[in-house]
Amino acid sequence: MGLLKESIEYIEEKTKEVAELGEKVVELKKQYEKEYGLPYGNPTIERIEIFTKWMRENGGVFDKIRMRYYSADYRGVHTTKEISQQELFLHVPKKLIITPQSGKQTPIGKKVLESKVEISWDYLFYITVFLMTQFHDPKSWWKPYMDVYPKSVETFPMFYTEEEKKLLKGSPMVEHIASEIEEIKEEYDAIVKAVPEFAMFPLDEYMRNKTLVISRIFYVKIHGITERIMVPLADMFNHHYEKLGETYWKYDDKDDAFIVFAQKGIPLGDPVFI
Numbered sequence: 001m002g003l004l005k006e007s008i009e010y011i012e013e014k015t016k017e018v019a020e021l022g023e024k025v026v027e028l029k030k031q032y033e034k035e036y037g038l039p040y041g042n043p044t045i046e047r048i049e050i051f052t053k054w055m056r057e058n059g060g061v062f063d064k065i066r067m068r069y070y071s072a073d074y075r076g077v078h079t080t081k082e083i084s085q086q087e088l089f090l091h092v093p094k095k096l097i098i099t100p101q102s103g104k105q106t107p108i109g110k111k112v113l114e115s116k117v118e119i120s121w122d123y124l125f126y127i128t129v130f131l132m133t134q135f136h137d138p139k140s141w142w143k144p145y146m147d148v149y150p151k152s153v154e155t156f157p158m159f160y161t162e163e164e165k166k167l168l169k170g171s172p173m174v175e176h177i178a179s180e181i182e183e184i185k186e187e188y189d190a191i192v193k194a195v196p197e198f199a200m201f202p203l204d205e206y207m208r209n210k211t212l213v214i215s216r217i218f219y220v221k222i223h224g225i226t227e228r229i230m231v232p233l234a235d236m237f238n239h240h241y242e243k244l245g246e247t248y249w250k251y252d253d254k255d256d257a258f259i260v261f262a263q264k265g266i267p268l269g270d271p272v273f274i
Contacts, residue, residue: 035080037069044069047147054144055233059093059257065272067148067236074152076238076271083266090234090260097258098230103130108197117194119187123228127217128210131230132201135209145232153208156215184210220251220258227251231258237274246273 029040036045048067055062064081083089103109103126112119112129119125131149134140153159157177160168168174184207192199216235217228234249249260266272 035066035068035078037075044148047144051144051148051232055092055096058096059091060096060233061091062089062233064089065233067233068271075150075236077233077236078271079266079268082268083262085262085265087262088259089262090258091255092231092234092258094256096232098127098130099227100126103127103133106130106133108133108195108200111195111197112191115194117191119191120183124210124213124217127228127230128206128213131213132205132209136200148236150212150236151208153211156211158207158211181207218249218258220249222251223253229258234258234260234274238271249274 032040036042036048038045052062052067064079064083065077066080067075068078069075100123104113106129109126109129112125131146134142134146137143140146157173158180160177165174165177185203188203188206213230216230218231218234219226219228221227222229229251237247246262246264246266247260248263249258251257252259260274
């Protein structure tokens with residue numbers, strides 16, 4: 001009977017340990033969900049991890065920040081450690097930065113450039129062309145970035161539903177939205193007329209990507225020349241008027257990299273505003 005009793009006690013102890021481990025797993029999953037803003041096992045988390053690994057393997061340095069989702073296609077960046085005042089907490093090398101020249105070097109970008117078709121704000125156009133080209137290339141070197149790049153534009157006025165536009169009745173915003181849409185359509189038609197191959201990108205896709213670029217572009221000086229650029233991860237930072245001045249960014253000519261400093265200390269777990 002002694003051996004049987006020992007066996008029962010042993011099993012009971014192991015059962016207790018398993019139960020404790022189960023509770024620990026639940027706790028860790030809750031922490032995981034809090035840090036990423038997504039439930040454990042969500043495929044988006046794997047895409048985030050692939051993206052951050054790709055960034056680091058190519059010279060990106062960001063040991064104190066992490067992407068966090070608030071909804072399916074709405075994300076920001078939060079601290080994983082406290083960031084001190086004046087601390088440099090993001091370093092993105094030149095090879096990870098998208099410029100208008102990036103778009104001009106694509107096959108379709110070269111044809112548009114050679115056509116000499118008139119394009120307003122051409123730097124926006126060529127960055128948009130670059131992004132769309134990468135989206136259409138499943139073997140793109142930029143795929144890790146494309147996989148986490150935002151797709152939703154429903155919060156931008158130009159993409160309001162008819163019901164939402166009715167709420168703006170009497171406001172000059174309605175006319176402004178219509179004018180902006182018409183302007184982009186005319187530009188798109190002119191480009192397709194000059195370069196028929198550009199029709200591979202539907203008008204809606206062009207409008208959506210151009211809108212996303214406008215909302216995420218950075219103005220910097222690179223070796224004395226004012227440039228507009230897209231910077232992976234930095235373009236996912238939160239924006240809030242009241243938080244302006246919390247961070248400072250620039251292009252470091254010496255290191256050939258985009259860098260971001262904290263103008264004020266940023267506590268652990270807080271969103272980063274830029």
